[in-house]
Amino acid sequence: MTETPQSHPLLAELRESVQSGLPSAISDLGRLVRIPSVSWDGFDPAHVAASANEVRALLEALGVFDSVVVSTAPIDAERTGQPAVLATRAARNGKPTILLYAHHDVQPPGQDADWESSPFEPTVRGDRLYGRGAADDKAGVMAHVAAIRAFVDVVGTDFDLGLVAFIEGEEEFGSRSFANFIVQHREDLAADVIVVADSDNWDTETPSLTVGLRGNVTFKLTVSTLEHASHSGMFGGAAPDAMLAMIRLLASLHAEDGSVAVAGLTSRDATTPDYSEERLTEEAALLDGVRPIGHGPVLSRLWDQPAITITGIDAPSVVNASNTLVPSVTVKVSARIAPGQTADDAYRALESHLTAHAPFGAHVEISDVDRGNPFLVDTTGWAVAEAKDAMHQAWGRAAVETGIGGSIPFISDLVTVFPEAQILITGVEDPDSRAHSPNESLHLGVFHRAILTEAVLLAKLEGRE
Numbered sequence: 001m002t003e004t005p006q007s008h009p010l011l012a013e014l015r016e017s018v019q020s021g022l023p024s025a026i027s028d029l030g031r032l033v034r035i036p037s038v039s040w041d042g043f044d045p046a047h048v049a050a051s052a053n054e055v056r057a058l059l060e061a062l063g064v065f066d067s068v069v070v071s072t073a074p075i076d077a078e079r080t081g082q083p084a085v086l087a088t089r090a091a092r093n094g095k096p097t098i099l100l101y102a103h104h105d106v107q108p109p110g111q112d113a114d115w116e117s118s119p120f121e122p123t124v125r126g127d128r129l130y131g132r133g134a135a136d137d138k139a140g141v142m143a144h145v146a147a148i149r150a151f152v153d154v155v156g157t158d159f160d161l162g163l164v165a166f167i168e169g170e171e172e173f174g175s176r177s178f179a180n181f182i183v184q185h186r187e188d189l190a191a192d193v194i195v196v197a198d199s200d201n202w203d204t205e206t207p208s209l210t211v212g213l214r215g216n217v218t219f220k221l222t223v224s225t226l227e228h229a230s231h232s233g234m235f236g237g238a239a240p241d242a243m244l245a246m247i248r249l250l251a252s253l254h255a256e257d258g259s260v261a262v263a264g265l266t267s268r269d270a271t272t273p274d275y276s277e278e279r280l281t282e283e284a285a286l287l288d289g290v291r292p293i294g295h296g297p298v299l300s301r302l303w304d305q306p307a308i309t310i311t312g313i314d315a316p317s318v319v320n321a322s323n324t325l326v327p328s329v330t331v332k333v334s335a336r337i338a339p340g341q342t343a344d345d346a347y348r349a350l351e352s353h354l355t356a357h358a359p360f361g362a363h364v365e366i367s368d369v370d371r372g373n374p375f376l377v378d379t380t381g382w383a384v385a386e387a388k389d390a391m392h393q394a395w396g397r398a399a400v401e402t403g404i405g406g407s408i409p410f411i412s413d414l415v416t417v418f419p420e421a422q423i424l425i426t427g428v429e430d431p432d433s434r435a436h437s438p439n440e441s442l443h444l445g446v447f448h449r450a451i452l453t454e455a456v457l458l459a460k461l462e463g464r465e
């Protein structure tokens, strides 16, 4: 049990201001949702530019920033990234600087027919606002804007806290120019605390602070046994085919219960909230009679243990299958890495396992290796304590520290360029938000509480000595 935190002296005033500002926050969010700012190739970049301009106008209207610009950075020698919005206000009198991150681009909507209301027509049904980007992540953008509005409404514009808003324009397309952007604007972006508002909450009544992200290692694995294909009737039974060798090699990656069996891949020892196998069965849509794999608490399997999945295979197709021994097979291996291990280290463990376990002396070749490091928030920093306290005050419930089974790749770029900054991964989503899917939506109660949380956090940081 966590004790109820002491109320911030400005809590009541901030609460009232957030409450009365909510209708305009929702209508501004609706205006952003109407702009189809899909950042993928093949979609009109004019919409992403329009949405950047709209965000710039929202930030300018706050009247607290020294500078608000729309800016781009190169992806490589030929290509330029999508426009981001960067707003800065220098700290005074030794106060900390807080950077608020969100992204204004969205995923493609998919088929309109799969949506109950049109994806770019913001629509309220019940407690929720539906539309592409209504949650991911235009609500993150508006949570920052609305929190600053409430903060300014209560303390005025003459405050000392340093404030940076960085609203990216291509998070949904791999943040391709992100690393270059933050190096280019290193001075403007420097902050003591970075709030990444692009994650979710435990449920609509319970806030989460995301503190762990698994890393990943992916590569192509080719197993070869023969110089050329041979008739399976002629040599089958004595000459090993590559498919047999590949199947046996892949089978060696997991134990009987489906957990990873690769020496050198580590797990993180941490307690996780309760989450039943029944809930997993339902949320991951396991077929009738299919059992979960792995061992230990379910969330430790998803957050703190490694996982290995074969996500593709190049082999003769069934329709083209002839009676031959296949000489060579290629698969795509996708491994998730537990926090606490570097992706390089994990790759070396996988490589030596695959080399050591190749059956029948089969040749093993690994290529196209991609690595992303796991990330663990240092929860001993003061910013984590302040954020959890702000969440508790705004939601009336203690925050759950959660992990994510996947990765937010740009976080490692942030940590590389700003190793001293304390990173807080928050968000406005909940388990029913369906980000990236049809009928994406924002729970308006969560939105309300997320805004209040951030307004309280700003007030707390302004008050720090």
Ligand SMILES: [Zn+2]
Residues within 6 Å of the ligand: 103, 136, 137, 171, 198
């Ligand atoms: Zn997002």
